[in-house]
Amino acid sequence: MNKNRGVGIFSIGSYIPKKILTNFDLEKMIDTSDKWIFEKIGIKERHLAGSLEATSDLACKAAKQAMRMGNVKAPEIDLIIVATSTPDMFTPSTACIVQDKINAKKAACFDVNAACSGFNYALDIGVKYIQDGTFNTGLIICAETIASHATDWSDRDSCIYFGDGAGAVILRPSKPGKGIIGSYLMSDGSRGDAIRAFAIGSKYGITSETVRDKLHCVSINGKKVWRFAIKAFPEAVNGVLKKGKVAIEDIDFIISHQANINLIKYGMKKLGLPMSKTYTNIDRYGNTGGPSVAIALDEAVRLKKIKNNDLVVLVGFGSGLTWGANLIRWNGKEDFIR
DSSP, X not given: OOTTOEEEEEEEEEEOOSEEEEHHHHHTTSSOOHHHHHHHHOOSEEEEOOTTXXXXXXHHHHHHHHHHHHTOOGGXXXXXXXXXXXXXXXXXXXXXXHHHHHTOTTOEEEEEOOGGGHXXXXXXXXXXXXXXXXXSOEEEEEEEOHHHHSOOTTOTTTTTTBOOEEEEEEXXXXXXXXXXXXXXXXXXXXXXXXEEOOSSSTTTOOOHHHHHTTTTSOEEOXXXXXXXXXXXXXXXXXXXXXXXXXXXXXXXXXXXXXXXXXXXXXXXXXXXXXXXXXXXXXXXXXXXXXXXXHHHHHHHHHTTOSOTTOEXXXXXXXXXXXXXXXXXXXXXXXXXXX
C-alpha cells in the first residue's frame, strides 16, 4: 500500500429511470394511502426501469454521466466494479456487460453484492486497488432494479419502499490526506432473514412453484429491519470516525442510504447532528437500495452542498445484514495527480 498516494472521487454521475409510480398509483393496487406512506417512510413517488431496461442499462447511463463530468474517456478506465443484487444475469457479470457497452476495453471487471451497503463496499475495494498502484482510473457503479424485477406489488409490507436507479463515481489518485480516508464495513449473516429473496440461487432455483409463490421477490420483516438500522446507522458513522481519528463535531456532511426518512432523522439525532448536515431525496425516488447513497451524493455535489475540503461520511445498511461507512476529505480538481 502506497501511503503517499491518496484516492479521491474525480467525478460522479447518476441515473433515474423515467417511469414514475406515485403513492396514488399504489392506492389503486393495494390497501394503502399516500398520507400513510409519506408519514411512515417519507416517499411520494418512485421510478421504475422500463420493460427493456436492465440493470446494466441504468449502470451505463450513470457511468457515462460521471465520465462526462470528469471528461474521462473509456480507454482510460482500467477497473470497473458494479455493486448490485439485481444483476442482468448469473454470468457474464454486470460489470463485464457495462465494459462492453461503454467500450472500456482495458478494464478489469467484476461485481460485488452487499445489497444496500453495496456502494460503500465497492468504493472501499476500488480505493485499495488504486492506492496500491494496481489500477489508476476506477469506475465504481452501484445499480439496482429491485422495483421492476424483484418486487411483489401485492405485498403491502414491501412494495411501498422500492425504486430503481444507479450511481457512479470515477476514482483517481490524489494527494495524500485528501479523498477517501478510510472505511468501516460490517456484516451479520445470522440476521439475514430480515430482508431476503429466496429463489433464483442454487438453494431454491427457478421453478413454476417459486414463480407462483413469488420467492424471487424481496420480502421484508419491517420490525427487524428497523431495530437493526437504528443501531447500524450511528455505529457505522462512529466506527469510521474512530478509524479516521475524527470527531463527530468536525463532520461537514453525511450522505445516508435513503431507506426511510424517519430512520435518517433518528440516526442524525442519535449522532447529535442537525438535518441541515445531510441531504435526502427519498420523497422523489423511494428506496433504490445501494445506489441511493451514490445518487444522493451526486445531487448534493451538483447542488454545491459539498465543497472542497469538507469532511463527508457515506453510510449504508441493509440486506445481509450488512452495514458500513466511508470517510472522505472532499477533493478539489487540483488535488488529483496523474
